[in-house]
Amino acid sequence: MSLNPNDAIIRIQNVTKWFGSIKAVDNVSLNVPRGSFTTLLGPSGCGKTTLMRLIAGFYEADGGDIYIDCKRVNGVPPYKRNTPLVFQEYALFPHMTIFENISYGLKLKGLSKTEIKEKVDEMLQMFSLQGMENRFPRQLSGGQQQRVALARALVMGQSILLLDEPLSNLDAKLRVEVRGELRELQQRLGITTVYVTHDQDEALSMSDVIAVMDNGIIRQIGSPWEIYFKPRNKFVANFVGTVNFIQAKIKEIAGSNIIASYAGGEISIRREGYSVSPGQRVILAVRPECISISENNDGVSGANQLFGEIKKSSFLGHMIRYWVKCREQEFIVDDFNPSRHGCMSGKVNISFDGNKVHILEGEG
């Protein structure tokens, strides 16, 4: 591969972008580490695509700075930024053949015909597009078009690659397949990749770093594991995966445990990393798979345990999801071992594992 050996890094500092009276990106700062797969994740309209377009130079920031490779790029037109982007609808040139599409950027760079041919052939082979070079985009399937779009970006040999929801136009099965291939490709080439998606599964499965965005603001930056198990706020917890929230108050800190009291009693939580003080109001976040469920006939609750009644259940094969009503609150509980006791109903006990209950310190 003829990749640019220079390391690349994208640095975004306090960037703001207005559209009329709407703040699409609000004072955002983000570092994209060299060689990383960094994902901008968020619901539609959260500003993630705008942020990517600011990097590519399609928009100019109204405030703040963007550095690519330690060079400030504010005011640099898109055609001088060297930030190949794969568009959501691919944006292949409909009047050009596949070969012409992939070679267009190289042609603009003034490469010789033989060089162009060599590089394009390499791409055609890498994406199994041999024999299609003389076809037009409309003669290709969606998956093939997507690979052409990737080839057109990668052929430029830059150390940065921007991907704007590139999988959203593929069918579900292909999407999962390409997800893996893309990540493998990125790791093999060591390209610093910025990836925009609203799909949490994509984000969790592909990324080194995830930045969760909402309303133009980055709500949390972290590894997929941190984003999922240690969300910093309700938005992140809720947007990535399913979660139960419990209103609670810190009662005391006893040795390596934090005791929190809530409407249903008390929960003992491992202390590590939290800086809470007694009396503080917090929200606890518990993933459905972190709650265990068992039949209860005597109606007695124990430690970290709640007594309740199953309102609804849904069998999904590899698991059963229960909606359990305990006093005033309904909990979503996933049982990943459904063959153990079949589909339960009626009165049950649910219990929390103190290691798996997460405190949202900032909320309460």
Next chain:
Amino acid sequence: MLTILCIVLATFTFVLWPLIKVVTFPTIDDYMNFFRVQRWYYAGLHSLYMTFISTISCTIIAFIFAYTIVRLDVPFKRLFRFITVLPIVSPPFIIALSYILLFGGQGIITKHLLNIKVDIYGWQGLWLVQTITFFPYAYAVIYGVLRAISTNLEYAAFNLGASPWQVFRDVIFPLCRPGVAGGALVVAINVLADFGNPLLIAGNFYTLPTEAYMQIAGWYNLPTASVLATALLLPAVTIFFLQRYWVGRRSYVTITGKEIDLAFSKTPSLVKWLLFSVCLAVTTVVILVYGVLVIGAFSQAWGYNWALTLKNFRYMLARFVEIYNSLKFAFLSSLLAASFSMVLAYIVQKKQIGINRFLDFLGILPGAIPGLFLGIGFIMAFNEKPLALTGTGLIIVLGLAFWNIPTCYSSSLAGLQQIGNSVEEAALNLGANNFRSFKDIILPLLQVPFLSGFAVSFLRAITNLSVVIFLVSPRTVVGTISILGLVQNGVWGSAAAFTVTLITIAFVVLGIAQLIMKKTGKSLDI
């Protein structure tokens, strides 16, 4: 940046300036005269009346044609379709000319078949001629809408228990009402602005365009001509913007999503053959109209001597420079209109320069301006320095070009909207600067709109009378002007020969354009 400035400046100079010139030329007193002089006031009423009745008759016939061609399984559909193209590629007043040849003093039908003498000049004749001339314009719009209606909807209605008549009344017709209204307004604006037909056969039923023409041709009375032209402009602009912004936005066509191929439901036999006969009758009349022209072109002396001859064509060849002028001006003006519109559309669509909406308005505005008004505007605006163009070929090219701007502009704009922003961004992203991406991406993708804009402009330009009538000089006479002169002098045979030649040229151009479009997989929309 310089390009943008030039385009904006040219748009202002050639669209807005002539308009302002005409409207502001007469004094208030001149304007008041319009209501004082009964003849002018009546001209206005005549114009409105003719527009009204012709619009109704055109729309009804157009609907019958569209319904028959889209939904009915009857013979001659290709012929019917052809009939709806003919008047569009013909010079205006051609139907009036045929009408005289058929029913006039030397008419085949009146003199030779029935041996009667009737006065054919007046509103009834004009009405018939306008109906035949302009129904194809409404047909084009209604056809588009009727064809786009999802068949699922009528089956849904049948499924709920509706009879064929109820389905038509409650589903099909309401769905194509925007098309019918749109088509009607297109007809209205054309009838209102039409100049050739009333000039030839309206007799004492004078209309605004003919009166304005008389004021200039007869007395060189510019203030009065301006007043009359402005009186014409007001309803024209009203109808135009009604059509564009009111009806244009009321389309139900896109709501059903994916189309499943279901055949149209059957129309009751009786209705079907009734509609078919109407189409057949209209078709017969149109064929008669064009047949008479061809016969006339090859006849010694219309009405007296039917011997076949080529003398009319020899005469035409002797004055071929006028046909050549038609071709030259049509070609240059269409090229200018298509190129200019493409850049204008690009600026409006992709560059934020602050006056985009106003530029867009100017791009379509000439579509609202009657050709006659534009012609008057051009002679008034460009007869003095720094732009003294009167009598030159350039003024004809410019006049025709800006008269055709809306046609080309709309097709370029539609083409640009289809391209989508990301394709151009992709080019920028790969290292193409603005000029490069325009050249490599936008231009090639606009080939089809460019060509269709060019072809339609060419057809309109070569058959135009109303714009050029004020702009020609002895050196720059064009075909339509020659025909008008010949008709007014009763030289029917030569007039017919000129007309047949112009129509043939128009068809050849249309054929070539369609051939090229077919290669790119698109079809030409007239």
